Amino acid sequence: MNKEIIFNLPVKDLERSKAFFAALGFRLNPRFSGDNAAFIDVVEGSIHAMLTTEAFFESLTGKPIAPARMASEVVICLSCESRDEVDTLIAKAAAAGARIPHPPEDNGFMYDQGFEDLDGHLWNLVWSAPQG
Template sequence: MPTMIFVNLPVKDLGTSTAFYEALGYQRNPQFSDENASSIVISEHIHVMLLTEKFFSTFTKKAIADAGTTTESILCISAESREAVDVLADKALAAGGSFSNEPMDEGFMYGRSFQDPDGHLWEVMWMDPAAAQGHES
């Protein structure tokens, strides 16, 4: 079985958050969803688990960060093209997400970012593999 990633995010309103990710074109997996959680399938190997804050708190002894004011991580997903980056970022903004940072354009690499309704930071990135191989930092 290939390695998979399940990103667990605390959310204030499960319905609003679920609708946001569905508006981006992702599917909710009902098998792992209930009144406490929505399992959102980003790809075959990437899933986002939207957990109500109350349910999320049962998995940790730490305080839950308020993603609207604190950043713990920036989640980045790849896109197949520059255009696909723009499509997903525009969908996010239209679906209730908010602007995060100016687009990043390095020529061989292009990305945009947004915040979901709870303030979780996301980046969408495209990289030209041929150009990236010859790129030195």
């Protein structure tokens, strides 16, 4: 059975969020996108984000949206192939308007840094040594 991960994130401004993630190199899949949602390939073929307008997200869950800028809801962690990939994605995120809450952590066998996207969702980028 082929397994993929698709996570849903509520966003205030769908067009602005689509532009943000495009700046990171994530591909929009128009087949599963529309006026209320955008399907983004985070890792093509395996990990996807469904960016949804806040109103649409609430209609799906029947629950209020957690204020991501004020409370932690989840940290989305992506593995990277190198330290350079971590640094490159962080630079792209910062240039596209992300907040970078802390400097990179270098533990020798592991290197990571995170960013907060336009809606306050937390992302962490991690590289681990093959024999880590």
